[in-house]
Every structure is written in structure tokens, then in C-alpha cells.
Amino acid sequence: MSWTRNEMAARAAAELEDGFYVNLGIGIPTLVSNNVPEGISVTFQSENGMLGLGPYPMAAEVDPDVINAGKETITERPGTSYVSSADSFGMIRGGHIDLSVLGAMEVSEEGDIANWMVPGQIVKGMGGAMDLVAGVRRVIVVMDHLTRDGQPKFRRRCALPLTGVNVVDIVITNLAVFRRESRGERFRLDDLAPGVTRADVQRQTEAGFF
């Protein structure tokens, strides 16, 4: 058994702490906002300059000037503020955002991440991913354990062009959770999906962990 996308997001949401400012990437990370644990209040930041995101709008509330960084319509909530893109990335680079959850194509055992380009394929650009991994205090990667071809995504070294070096703190896959307490340390296996064994994970992981 492996975790579903929503269960992976819920596992990431379990890392939230009350009062955190959080930036979510597109894809599975977006689902984190539906899984905030009871009794915890967090503020979501969107790098296009919105701090304090509400839920998706009702049809009558749609406002083209209120979008998130995925270019989706969104709503305000009490306490929302808007800033310029320079101020938004000042928050990010300046270490004011507590947590970033984002997807990846590869993560290395040293916490490097690759998630913006595949040589030979069309390059769409890195957007804000490099800024987020460089500046946010704690970085969680949520990704499938294997590629579509069955290759491990948590690897000794990233083969793809890097987004950041030594920046990942927690890796959540559909099979397991790996974490390290500080950058420079090795990752340890922290949690397993139901019915998945350490040996199963070992067999499907190239990265070293303990």
C-alpha cells in the first residue's frame, strides 16, 4: 500500500505549526491547504504578492485581480495583504517564510533538488522555485517515490539541472518520509506508508539514508 496524493499532502500538513507562514507549490503541495490540522492556524503566502490566501472563490466572488502563483482564482481572508513582487521575494529570501512545500523531479541524499528543467525537453523556466528553496527556512519536497519508468527519484546525486543545493529538509513520497534535523546531516527514514517495509523502501531508493 502506498499513500495517495491527498495522504501525502496530509503528511506534509502534519509538519505545520501554529502561526507558520507557508508557501505551497503547484500540484500535490496545493492539497496541503485542505489538510491543515485542527487547532492550527497558518498563513499561506503566494509569491505573486499575496500574503493570506483564502479558499477558492464561489462563482460570484471571482475577481481576476485576486489570483495565486498558480494563476488560479483565489480569495482574500481577514488579514490579507498585497505587496509587489520585489517585496514578496524579500519575504522569501529574507527567511521570513517558515515553510515551503514543493514538488520535485529529483532530490539527492545531500538535499539538492532538481525540479525546473529536463535537458532536451522544452524549458518553461524556474519561476520562483530557486528563490523559495534558497530562502525559505524549511523545505519539504512531496513527490512520487519512482519516476514513470520506475527509477528512484531520491538519489545519490541529481542528474537533472539543479534548482538548489543542500536545501531540502524533508522528503515525502508515496512510500515513506525522510527527514534530517539540519542541513549537512544525513536523511533518516522517519515514517512508512501502511504495509510498506524498510526493505521495500531501501530497494526502491538510490539515496543513502539511515
Added chain:
Amino acid sequence: MTDRLFADAKSALAGLLRDGMTIAAGGFGLCGIPETLITAIHESGVRNLTLISNNAGVDDFGLGLLLRARQVRLMIASYVGENKEFERQYLAGELEVEFNPQGTLAERIRAGGAGIGGFYIRTGVGTQVAVGKEERMFGDDRYILETGLTADLAIVKAYQADMYGNLIFRKAARNFNPLVATCSRVTVAEVEEVVSDALPPDAIHTPGIYVQRLIHASMNEKRIEKRIVRQVA
């Protein structure tokens, strides 16, 4: 103080456009883009442009209009995912692209507008972005040198303006607009509303010193890229 206000985009851009120039445009995706001015630049037929903009519009809207008409030589952007024609020209080698991390792009524009030649930043250290750039340690961290960006012309979209050229942006349509407004000797702003009184001084996002020409926007389509709604309150 009324000489900033022009009748339309064409007259506001008169004398400002030439082949090979660099134009910086505000907006994030299709949010807060100067639609009226982009359309007028498209219609002018000016070519061989360098564009500085976070995104490249979509095939038939925003800066995508200039791409489709092959008016662009170099695009300086952070993400161009939603544009098929962009991909085609890029793969065919007809268009050059310089990708910047989004925050680096924002800061380069801000720096250019503030007379800052360069700055050190952690973003991109150890990646392709750092190749060929000076690296320096501050404390225990590695930083790379990025340079300020300026343009020959800046175009922005705002919500309100007064006759003094002061601007107020609306919600997330602010994004790159206040930065872009500073990075050129000539900034043309299109606004949804020109108010007759002066805007409240404390509410102004971009002071009129940065805005040389102003028009009432004739296009306010504000196309939505991803309209997501929920069913239940």
C-alpha cells in the same frame, strides 16, 4: 499638470517606439498586464524587441500578441509555460530567452530603477543560473552577483491614477508593476480610472515621478488563466 494624460495608447506611445529597443512590462501571468499598451505596440509593428516581463502571455493575449507577430528577439522572463507559439519559436531558434529566478528578476528590475548596478543573492547558487557570475561569501553563505536591469520604455497597468501621475494598483495585479514603473526613463501607465482629485498621499503605491505618460485603459478584459471555483460556502 494635465500634460501627462494622453487620449489613447497610440498617442501616448508616439515617438517612443523603435526597432531593437528594450521594453519592460508589468504583470504576473495575465494579471495586471497593460493590455491596451501591449495591443498598441503590437499594432505599431515595431520589431526586434527585447522584452523584460515575468511571463510571456498566452498565444492570443498579452505579450503573446508580440511573439506571434515575431516582434520579439529576446525575452527576459522567469516562466513562460503557457505559450505554445513561444515554444515553437524558441525550439526553432527564432527567439532568445534569458531565464531568471522570479525573485531575482524582480530585484534586478528594482535595482535598475534605484540606480543599483548589482547585488549579491543566494538564489541560484550552485545551479546553471550561477554560471559565469561572480561568487562571494558573506558569513557562512555563498552568494552570486546579479545586475540591475533597465529598459528604454516601461509599460504598466494600474487601477487608479490622478493628474499628478500617482498610481494605485489593485490587489494581486500590483505584482511587478511598481518595479517596472521605476526601471525606465519613460514609463507609460494605463489605468482603469483617472480620478479628478489627487489620490490620498498615504495610499499611493507609485508616485508620479515614475510616470511620464498616462492613458485611460480602453481594454480591461483581465482574462483569467485558471478559473477555479468552489461549490459550497
